[in-house]
Amino acid sequence: MASTADESWLRDAFEEHRRxxxxxxxxxxxxxxxxDDLVQETFLRGWRSRRSTRAAPRSGPGCTG
Structure with a gap:
């Protein structure tokens, strides 16, 4: 079951990185x-691997090329 912190992380990451x-x-x-499908798949994979990811996801220009 997902914690409130996990849900908050996903919501924040989605809002920041979706566009x-x-x-x-x-x-x-x-x-x-x-x-649309690729964005959905990206966040789904992030959600599923949230427990195994220790470092914060990269953001900014280096993240998407």
Whole structure:
């Protein structure tokens, strides 16, 4: 079961990174629906691996190219 801290982390990460990640995915795919799917998959994988990730995720230009 997810803790409130986990849910808060995901919500904060999603709000901060969704737009730049979606823009990057759109540039890669040229398709809004595919970019949506990639963003969803990225956050789902982050959620599933949240317990095994010790360091904070990178942010900024180096994260998306």
């Amino acid at each position: 730049p990640l979606h823009t990057h995915c759109y540039r890669l795919t040229g398709n809004v629906a595919d970019a």
